[in-house]
Amino acid sequence: MTISSQEARAFSRAQGARFVEELFAFLRIPSLSGDPAYAPDVRRAAEWLAEHMQGLGLANVQVMETAGHPVVYGEWLGAGPDKPTVLVYGHYDVVPAEMSDGWQTPPFEPVERDGRIYARGATDDKGQLFIHVKALEAYLKTSGAAPINVKFLIEGEEEVSSPNLRPFIEAHLDLLKADVCVISDSSMRTIDEPAITHSLRGMTYLEIEVTGPTDDLHSGFWGGATHNPALALVEILGKLYHPDNTIAVPGFYDDVVALTDEERAMIAKTDLSEAQFKQSTGVPDVWGDRTYTIRERVSARPTLDINGLWSGWSGPGPKTIIPAKASAKLSSRLVANQNPHKIYAQIKAYIESITPPTVKVTVKLLTTGEPALIDFNLPAMQAAARAYEKGWGATPVFTRGGGSIPVVADFVTLMQIPVVMMGYGLDDDGLHAANESYSIEMFQRGIETAIVYLEELAAL
Amino acid sequence: MTISSQEARAFSRAQGARFVEELFAFLRIPSLSGDPAYAPDVRRAAEWLAEHMQGLGLANVQVMETAGHPVVYGEWLGAGPDKPTVLVYGHYDVVPAEMSDGWQTPPFEPVERDGRIYARGATDDKGQLFIHVKALEAYLKTSGAAPINVKFLIEGEEEVSSPNLRPFIEAHLDLLKADVCVISDSSMRTIDEPAITHSLRGMTYLEIEVTGPTDDLHSGFWGGATHNPALALVEILGKLYHPDNTIAVPGFYDDVVALTDEERAMIAKTDLSEAQFKQSTGVPDVWGDRTYTIRERVSARPTLDINGLWSGWSGPGPKTIIPAKASAKLSSRLVANQNPHKIYAQIKAYIESITPPTVKVTVKLLTTGEPALIDFNLPAMQAAARAYEKGWGATPVFTRGGGSIPVVADFVTLMQIPVVMMGYGLDDDGLHAANESYSIEMFQRGIETAIVYLEELAAL
CATH class of the missing domain: 3.30.70.360 (Alpha-Beta Plaits)
Incomplete structure (x- = not known):
């Protein structure tokens, strides 16, 4: 049977409403990793995700213990040893959210308003990690197979800086062995300006x-x-x-390390004007070290x-x-x-x-x-750029992210593989804030891009 | 029948345990005036006090409405129009208290430990105002009469700066008419150094x-x-x-107004050493404007x-x-x-x-x-000094209080009468803090001094 990304994409569009409903169930679990009182909910989120993966036909699905909250692992290795393997990393834990912070609807009762899903974790990171689960499902339900092998490593402590993930990776290097790691836990400026993050703070x-x-x-x-x-x-x-x-x-x-002129030129492509910054944040005036541009201040400084x-x-x-x-x-x-x-x-x-x-x-x-900096000329990075062109419909820019995904430095160091950060969020999704939301269109285009990326990696 | 302060004092000593039990009942009511959620408790405290006064034989006892929390009024005018009248002012409201602030026992479940009563309001001001109620009771239960007329004005908004008391006084100048006002809502340094406060911030x-x-x-x-x-x-x-x-x-x-040398000399009588200040507060070092002594900084600046x-x-x-x-x-x-x-x-x-x-x-x-400053050479002030000598057993000093009783300025201005502040608290009772407490010995000596003061005022 031929493996068709076109069929997988069509399936994902047809099943979009169901995918969103499933995501709602995931978002209803208040998996706050920073507050010990929520530990049972964190575990419930892990078990929900493992059960979901099991139901899609992934093998070796496990909720694996750590010294803190558990890791969810699952794999589909049906492409065989001659094909590359991608390791998808994401996190099912979230930061705190209380109505008194200004939420319009309860943060753990997801609702859809004007094409957006409002809930804590909608974009960071439940919605974004779910994209990869649904991309694999789309291949398996249409072609019965995916173009390459896929492993999932979804942790529950990213929002408390992943204290137990580095030891977990060290202890399971064989299980996790892969050719490339992909992470969707970052964002783009507007829906038509996809971005691949090559640096994190x-x-x-x-x-x-x-x-x-x-x-x-x-x-x-x-x-x-x-x-x-x-x-x-x-x-x-x-x-x-x-x-x-x-x-x-x-x-x-x-x-x-001082920014080079070349880096500053690249960062300038995504600079924000003072007006845009004020519009996005609501601040009365922009602040900071005026010897750097706004985009430099929020990502490279x-x-x-x-x-x-x-x-x-x-x-x-x-x-x-x-x-x-x-x-x-x-x-x-x-x-x-x-x-x-x-x-x-x-x-x-x-x-x-x-x-x-x-x-x-x-x-x-x-x-x-730890901060991280990845070379964007690596083949897996360029394949990601092509996946956006075909799957998303726009050429991505390589950007520096201002946020922190501490494990990125660990993947690079311990597994010696490139980490490709394909962020499917928007800068103004309001992650970590009240009324965090996620665009359903972003969710759909993300699934299609993830589908194409597996095909691009197979062709390397 | 002869009116005997000796018999009243003996009665107060004999009935001391009951008086403390009654105070416990008063302290159990969480009359937090600053938090609207406690409004029913504030009213309950007013009603408890009114009922208690009624039971002792006071006349015209009323819980009187204001734009905020009510005022409790009660009078005993049996001495007749030829005798002077004292107006006792106090407040039955308290500041917030929560276990998480470090209380060893619940703030509204009073307990006795080592001769002290631990509860929010124990010294500020339920315990101190209750002294005057019990002093009058002691006369009435022994001699059937007191040496002078007594009126009580006990408010429920002192801890929120008495926003409705000034209009209340203005509207009831006839009802409240008196020759002197006495207030017990301040403190002394040690039990053997009673103090009459003649200034408030x-x-x-x-x-x-x-x-x-x-x-x-x-x-x-x-x-x-x-x-x-x-x-x-x-x-x-x-x-x-x-x-x-x-x-x-x-x-x-x-x-x-700059302090005169004479005032500074008087303040120096009650100055605190750095060691005493550190001992009382627990601070690592004393702070403030070093051109003034510690006592000046905490009371006159x-x-x-x-x-x-x-x-x-x-x-x-x-x-x-x-x-x-x-x-x-x-x-x-x-x-x-x-x-x-x-x-x-x-x-x-x-x-x-x-x-x-x-x-x-x-x-x-x-x-x-408003701040207040009262001349300590007035007869009612000097009578108070004599009452301490006979009733407390020590000569008082006249001091400046660092705290605020906003109504003091109002009594002076609106009623044109002296306000005598006979504080029966100790500096380290911990008012407004966790583990506020009140010494039972202070309570007893306060009642006896209040008994003698009525006699001294009768003799003026």
């Missing part, structure tokens, strides 16, 4: 706590001679940046952000206390050659050096992730 | 919100070109103080404190967002001649002037309270 995530008095104090009794920990915290964090919006942590930029602040009373009405403590979560997005642990040590030393003796400070590392 | 309480993007943003996609609202907030708040710990708001100190900070993610684990907004609650304790509304306008203008165009800021006034 790394991450150092830390928490800082400033303490002063043993308990909260009455501000009338003790105010005036007590260094308010919330004040001390803002005084410390107010010194994270220089007035020119560069990061004030000594040594922070030391290991950053490192950052230091405050992700959370909390101290004292935030409920209704006044409460006249001096809080006993004040805390913040900080994270730094890193670029190639920056070492997350070295950056952590630099930030910690800086914070400690500017903390006055009137309070105490503790700095704690939460997670790290 | 005022208050300006405000909230600030910094907004940037429309929704929370993924820090990988947008980080580097977005002015993080939490960063902008800390940059703004980090400029509230000069490096010498004086407040940087232009004009802030303009209306403060204005402050600006951060009472709360909140932005983004504060739950477990990492969440890599740029928060859409960041907020803070700020309050300023004011001294005589500072106008709370003028101070609000100055702080608002300063914050707006240092907010960059990359974010938006809104500043909102929550509450205000």
Whole structure:
């Protein structure tokens, strides 16, 4: 029987409504990996996915234990040992979502509005990983076979920086053996400008706590001679940046490799205007280091952000206390050659050096992730470009991604294979935010592109 | 029948255990005035107190409506029109308390440990106001009469700066008519150093919100070109103080009347050493404007404190967002001649002037309270000093209180009577904090001193 990508594509279009319904079932499971209270839901999501793969005829489907949340594995090796093997990586875990963050509909009750699916995880990454499952299904249900062998490695800890994935890969190098790894967990600017990501930022995530008095104090009794920990915290964090919006942590930029003129020219192809940036984000004005373009700042330059602040009373009405403590979560997005642990040590030393003796400070590392940079002239990368031309209907650009997929560096290092990041999301899907959504048209075109990509890889 | 303070005092000692049990019942009602969800409990506390007064034989007992929480009124006018009348002011409302703040036992399930009562409101102000109720009861149950007339005005909004009390007083000047007002809602340094407060700080309480993007943003996609609202907030708040710990708001100190050498000498009598301050608060080091002593800083100088900070993610684990907004609650304790509304306008203008165009800021006034300063040579003040000598067993000092009882200025202005602040609390009772407590010995000595004070006022 001939293996036909045309038939597979036609099948995927005919079955689109069912595919979306299946995705809804997957999205209903609140698989929040960062909160221990949701551990049973994380496992339920893994089991749902494994059962689904089993039902499609994949072999050796397993929910495999790690020191944290489990990994889902499944394979179809019917193309035989002479054909290449692609390893699809994705993640079934999600970040937190609460109605109070501004969701219009409950984040774990997916709904369709105006051609978009609204739910936590819709684009990051349940919707995008599901594309590859459905592409394989389309081949198997039409031709009974796919052009190459396919393995799935879907983890449950990406949103907490994949602490157990590197050891998992090291322990299962034979099982995972493949010629190329494909990941769909990134995005394009508009639906007609597909992008292949060849660089990702790394991450150092830390928490800082400033303490002063043993308990909260009455501000009338003790105010005036007590260094308010919330004040001390803002005084410390107010010194994270220089007035020119560069990061004030000594040594922070030391290991950053300067962008070449060629790279800057490529990045310029996808630059954002100030107007576009304001439109997409809603900010009153653009900010940052003005010696770099906006696209460079959000993808090729490192950052230091405050992700959370909390101290004292935030409920209704006044409460006249001096809080006993004040805390913040900080994270730094890193670029190639920056070492997350070295950056952590630099930030910690800086914070400690500017903390006055009137309070105490503790700095704690939460997670790290390595940055990654892939050569876009590799055959598997160029095959991906052709798959977009034929399957998506547009020539892709190679871009740097501002986000972090810590495992990308691990695949390259441990498996010695190229990692091809075919992001099927849109920049304004609102991932990690309230009202995260995913375009059903993107979902459909993604499945067709994934179908063509298997054919292109077979032809290499 | 002779009116005997000795018999009343003996009765109060004999009935001490019952008095504490009754106070427990009062403390069990979570009368949080700042949170609308607790409104029914606030009313329940008012009704409990009114019923209790009624049971003791007070006349004209009423739970009187205001635009907010009700006022409890009750009177005993049996001494007749030739005798003076004292108006006892107190408040039955409390500030919030949650186990997560570090309480060892539930804040609204009072317990006795080592001679102290642990509960929210134990010292502020249920325990202290109850002293006057029990002092009157002791006279009525022994002599059948008190030496002078007594009126009670117990409000339910002190902890939200008494927004409806001034209009209430204005509307009921005849009902409330008295020769002196006594308030027990302040404290002494140690049990053997009773203090009469002759000055209180005022208050300006405000909230600030910094907004940037429309929704929370993924820090990988947008980080580097977005002015993080939490960063902008800390940059703004980090400029509230000069490096010498004086407040940087232009004009802030303009209306403060300089302390005279005589006043500074009096304040020096109750000064705290750095060691004492650190011991009482647990802070690693003392802070503030070093041109003033510690006691001056916490009572005779204005402050600006951060009472709360909140932005983004504060739950477990990492969440890599740029928060859409960041907020803070700020309050300023004011001294005589500072106008709370003028101070609000100055702080608002300063914050707006240092907010960059990359974010938006809104500043909102929550509450205000006037500062107060009373002449301690008035007869009613000197009678209070004698009451401590005879009833408490120690000569009191006249002190400035760092806290705020906004209504004190109103009593002086509207009723033209002296306000005598006989605080029966201890500086380290932990009011407004976790594990607020009240010494049972203080409670007993307070009742006896209140009994003697009525006698001293009769003799004027």
